[in-house]
Amino acid sequence: MYVVYVCASNWLWMGGSGPLDPGSKYLLRVSWRGYQTLKGGFLRIDKFAFGSIVINGKEHKQDVFITDDFVEERESSHEITKDVIDKALLHEPEFIIVGRGTSGMVKIPDEIRGMVAKNNVELIEGKTPDVIKDFNNLKGKNKVVGIFHLTC
Numbered sequence: 001m002y003v004v005y006v007c008a009s010n011w012l013w014m015g016g017s018g019p020l021d022p023g024s025k026y027l028l029r030v031s032w033r034g035y036q037t038l039k040g041g042f043l044r045i046d047k048f049a050f051g052s053i054v055i056n057g058k059e060h061k062q063d064v065f066i067t068d069d070f071v072e073e074r075e076s077s078h079e080i081t082k083d084v085i086d087k088a089l090l091h092e093p094e095f096i097i098v099g100r101g102t103s104g105m106v107k108i109p110d111e112i113r114g115m116v117a118k119n120n121v122e123l124i125e126g127k128t129p130d131v132i133k134d135f136n137n138l139k140g141k142n143k144v145v146g147i148f149h150l151t152c
Contacts, residue, residue, distance in 0.1 A: 042139050043071060045132045050102050051150050053128075066135075066146040067091045079107045080147065085115050088145040096121055097135045099128030099148035106149045 043066055047054040052061055055071050062073040065084070068091065074084075080098060088096050096116055100106035104127045116123045124134050128148050135146045 042068065044136055044139065045146075045148075048129055048132055048148075048150075053148060053150055061150070063150055064146070064148050066144075066148070067093075068143060076149065076151065078105055078149070078152075079109070080112050082112065082115065084147060085112050088147065089115070089119055089121065091143065091145050093121055093143045093145040095138055095142055095144045096123050097131050097138070097144060097146045098123065098125040099131050099135075099146070100125055101128055101149040101152045103127065103152050105152045 043056055045053060045055055046057060052059055053064060054060075055064065055066065058071075060071065060073055063076050065072045065074050065087070067088075077084075078101075085096070098106065098108060100108070108123075108125060113123060124131060126134075128150065132148075135144060138144050139146075
């Protein structure tokens with residue numbers, strides 16, 4: 001039997017009977033902007049279809065921003081902005097993967113490409129269905145931020 005404990009600091013501990021082990025693989029942090037997994041694996045894209053992406057079994061119907069430990073739904077946009085890249089660079093990734101939509105409609109301005117290169121980060125971009133494999137292959141071994149547009 002598992003019990004879920006919630007405390008005021010937004011941490012959840014799940015465990016069986018006996019003392020809780022904060023280092024257990026079931027330690028999660030809940031966030032208003034998404035969910036975070038702190039132990040027990042990495043976020044993986046399970047499935048993609050036009051307008052929908054499934055990450056670790058949870059379906060999202062909005063564009064997503066994925067780091068090592070959380071998924072955040074974001075407002076749909078057809079351009080990668082400086083704010084989005086600044087946010088990605090805060091996570092000190094080795095790779096930023098941009099899924100530009102099923103038809104590749106999302107624009108990445110040259111200024112943004114320069115920002116990424118200046119920070120010694122590799123930018124991988126392409127149609128969303130094509131770069132999901134890159135994301136999953138790199139994610140377990142490298143620090144990766146993924147930005148995925150789910151429609152056109």
